[in-house]
Amino acid sequence: MTPIPADTKVRVVIVEDDDHARSHLGAAIAALPGYALAASFDQMRPAIAWLESNPADILLTDLGLPDGSGIDVIRACAARWPACDIMVITMFGDENNVLSSMEAGATGYILKDGGPFDMGRMMQDLRAGGSPMSPLIARKVLERALQRTPSPAAPPALPFNVTLTKRESDTLNLIARGYTYEETARALSVSLSTIQTHIRGIYGKLAVNSRSEAVFEAHKLGLLQDGLLKP
Amino acid sequence: MIGWRPSAARFGEIWICILLLTLCLLAGASGRGHAATVLDRAAVQVELQGAAPAWFADVPLPYNWNFQHGDSDGRARFSFAFPVRDTETPHAIYLPRIGNTFEISVNGVLIERMGSPGNRYEDFAKQPRYVRIPSGILRQRNTLEISIDAQGGRKGGLSQVLVGPRAELDPAHRFNHFWQTTGLLAVAIVSFVLGAFAFLLWLRQRDVLYLYYACAEFLWMLYLGDSLSETSPLPWPWWGIVVYSVQTTGALLIFKFSLLAIGRHEGWLKRLLNWNLLLTPPFVMFSFFAGLPWGEQFWKFVTDTLSLCVIVTVVRHGILHKELEKRVLAVGMLLLAMIGIRDELVLVILPYTNFMTGGRIDLFEQFAWSRYAWVLFGLSLAWIIAERMRKSTQEIAAMNQTLSRRLAERENELHAAFALQARSERQQAMIEERQRLMRDMHDGLGSQLVGALQLALNPAVSKDALAGQLRETLDHLKMTVDAMQDTQGDIAALLGALRYRLNPRLAAAGVRLDWAVELLPEIADWTLPKSRDVQMILFEAFSNLIVHAGARHAELRAGEDTERHAIRIVLRDDGRGFDAAVQAGGHGLANMRARAARLSAELLIDSSPAGTAITLLLPLEQAGTPA
Numbered sequence: 001m002t003p004i005p006a007d008t009k010v011r012v013v014i015v016e017d018d019d020h021a022r023s024h025l026g027a028a029i030a031a032l033p034g035y036a037l038a039a040s041f042d043q044m045r046p047a048i049a050w051l052e053s054n055p056a057d058i059l060l061t062d063l064g065l066p067d068g069s070g071i072d073v074i075r076a077c078a079a080r081w082p083a084c085d086i087m088v089i090t091m092f093g094d095e096n097n098v099l100s101s102m103e104a105g106a107t108g109y110i111l112k113d114g115g116p117f118d119m120g121r122m123m124q125d126l127r128a129g130g131s132p133m134s135p136l137i138a139r140k141v142l143e144r145a146l147q148r149t150p151s152p153a154a155p156p157a158l159p160f161n162v163t164l165t166k167r168e169s170d171t172l173n174l175i176a177r178g179y180t181y182e183e184t185a186r187a188l189s190v191s192l193s194t195i196q197t198h199i200r201g202i203y204g205k206l207a208v209n210s211r212s213e214a215v216f217e218a219h220k221l222g223l224l225q226d227g228l229l230k231p
Numbered sequence: 232m233i234g235w236r237p238s239a240a241r242f243g244e245i246w247i248c249i250l251l252l253t254l255c256l257l258a259g260a261s262g263r264g265h266a267a268t269v270l271d272r273a274a275v276q277v278e279l280q281g282a283a284p285a286w287f288a289d290v291p292l293p294y295n296w297n298f299q300h301g302d303s304d305g306r307a308r309f310s311f312a313f314p315v316r317d318t319e320t321p322h323a324i325y326l327p328r329i330g331n332t333f334e335i336s337v338n339g340v341l342i343e344r345m346g347s348p349g350n351r352y353e354d355f356a357k358q359p360r361y362v363r364i365p366s367g368i369l370r371q372r373n374t375l376e377i378s379i380d381a382q383g384g385r386k387g388g389l390s391q392v393l394v395g396p397r398a399e400l401d402p403a404h405r406f407n408h409f410w411q412t413t414g415l416l417a418v419a420i421v422s423f424v425l426g427a428f429a430f431l432l433w434l435r436q437r438d439v440l441y442l443y444y445a446c447a448e449f450l451w452m453l454y455l456g457d458s459l460s461e462t463s464p465l466p467w468p469w470w471g472i473v474v475y476s477v478q479t480t481g482a483l484l485i486f487k488f489s490l491l492a493i494g495r496h497e498g499w500l501k502r503l504l505n506w507n508l509l510l511t512p513p514f515v516m517f518s519f520f521a522g523l524p525w526g527e528q529f530w531k532f533v534t535d536t537l538s539l540c541v542i543v544t545v546v547r548h549g550i551l552h553k554e555l556e557k558r559v560l561a562v563g564m565l566l567l568a569m570i571g572i573r574d575e576l577v578l579v580i581l582p583y584t585n586f587m588t589g590g591r592i593d594l595f596e597q598f599a600w601s602r603y604a605w606v607l608f609g610l611s612l613a614w615i616i617a618e619r620m621r622k623s624t625q626e627i628a629a630m631n632q633t634l635s636r637r638l639a640e641r642e643n644e645l646h647a648a649f650a651l652q653a654r655s656e657r658q659q660a661m662i663e664e665r666q667r668l669m670r671d672m673h674d675g676l677g678s679q680l681v682g683a684l685q686l687a688l689n690p691a692v693s694k695d696a697l698a699g700q701l702r703e704t705l706d707h708l709k710m711t712v713d714a715m716q717d718t719q720g721d722i723a724a725l726l727g728a729l730r731y732r733l734n735p736r737l738a739a740a741g742v743r744l745d746w747a748v749e750l751l752p753e754i755a756d757w758t759l760p761k762s763r764d765v766q767m768i769l770f771e772a773f774s775n776l777i778v779h780a781g782a783r784h785a786e787l788r789a790g791e792d793t794e795r796h797a798i799r800i801v802l803r804d805d806g807r808g809f810d811a812a813v814q815a816g817g818h819g820l821a822n823m824r825a826r827a828a829r830l831s832a833e834l835l836i837d838s839s840p841a842g843t844a845i846t847l848l849l850p851l852e853q854a855g856t857p858a
Contacts, residue, residue: 093709094713094716134731135724136713139718177727177750178723
């Protein structure tokens, strides 16, 4: 987490194909002191191309883009600018999309529901601990960690799984049952920021997990040299 | 025969052995004693039927009536003079061949008579005769008189006669007797048994192979029976025709059997054999009554040539092929051929040349060996049957195996098909479930949007009210999405997701919600529609709470009720109560009850102006999904 220098604004990039939503978000960012809209795109490829050479501190991206999936934008940005916080814009915040995004490297999401949102608060949350994790996502992560397959149609257990610390799984357990961050912090006798840190850590593990998977798969396919996997 | 692998070379060896054996037996064929007197010349008075008697002073024996007089009937009287040294020793006369009927006198005393002259039903020439001379008749010098009555062509006549002490003649007689009588009887019985066995086989299996063999053996048995019997059912020459036909037919049938066994029963050979079979009786009859002297010989020549063709075919086939049954058959045929040739030589050719040249060899007492050779065919038949049984057993075993394998494959296929079907049925059920869910949700959504539209068109309605309605619709949609996530009986997650969706509205309405959801047991047999029902019951309850009851404080508790084996969910609020909601005109209550019923859950509503408590008791054991 890089502190925002007093004389530099946080550079935000928006990738969203819905014009109305894009302008709405853009306006919200612009209205926020300390934040600046560095670029906005309605397509995936130009965004990735731009990110190649231009840095970003925060990326807000939709998933369903006309020329591809926002997941690729997330991945490209996370690879190019590891310090960048990435938020995915999602309609429902359904677990599949969110988890895919987390695995790609996102640490937060914005619900596109037209309701008022506190952009400032959201940016803060994002920087602090990532966006609030929904109970269903928490449940999904717990499932992954315990290597339980939720349904017969799910793919078999992968060689790398998310391993959670006791604290992390306790946190997720409470969140999965519907407790808020505050209630969770109270129940576990820790501070809210601790919970937020846990959550961010879990998001990070998801991303690592998916990167490790990628490495493993690449190695299996013979794309990497042997030495890379040796401890 | 284990390990015996016949090859062409081995066949050659066998050939030679048989030839040598034959010659040996030929050579030492007489079995006579040394002390016996051989009477080989006699004075004969021959009287042919319808002719004057003729007298011959010195005629060499054997006197083969067929050779001498062909088909003419007649009688002959032979006179001998013989000395006897020791008149006290019991003597006997051994006549290898005498017939067809005869009388024997020594020194004028009739000592033996067999048959009555002129009786065409009788033939006593088939066996060698051993006549004991009663004591007291013999003198130093004796006369022997033998009268025979012969039927034309019936192999009558007189062979060389042996006179001597019984002790000398007994062995020869016994030897011949055994082979002519006992041995023949044994072979006849064997033939009958084999024939009967083959016939039974044919009855069961309807393979014409067995029928040919059975008929051949039966015919051969008849033929042997005739050799043993001295009276015939039919008079000569009819009986002769019958016997010859039987003999030839039997042989031809055996040839057909052999050809069938090697799979060569076809073409010109088959046709010729069939013609031969059919034409034998008529031809012989014709030749006899038309008086063709060489008719029988000619036909025999034809049959013999055909037989030779068959034998050559069978033997060659046996050499070329590996099956043991075919080789056994070939060997049998070969032996038969050898024996047939021997018989021909010994019984026909040599005596005839002897007769013509006046030689001294007497083979009159010889008998056909081929009658014994038939037993060999029994052997080959047994072998053939055994081989066939073995092959069919193998085939059946192989077929069984194939059948079992196919059955197993079929079973697997069926299993796979059933599994596939079951899986697709399950998938179908799941799809239908989801479709029902979607319909349910779309209905709900649709009606809400319609409501929102109506509010929008109503100028009296405030924008806030409209916004509220639309927000509720959006929440509905989000919950729809949530409902599609399969929580699989994790009620706590369901409640958590619901709170997550409703938090904004609760916060906006200023309702403080206390949340107490314990670790809940998973409910088995949980389906998506059930998730939906629970969701909607609580959503309805929360909506009432926010919108109509005007509550400020709410509490949701969820835990396991071990007594009732259920999950107990209680939502309390301090609002105005449910009656107000009913008055506000919602179908909510009815819907809630309907959904609770579908869940087999108990819904308790305790409502008063002081507050409302809605309890949902979800049984842990859910009934299976209705079809």
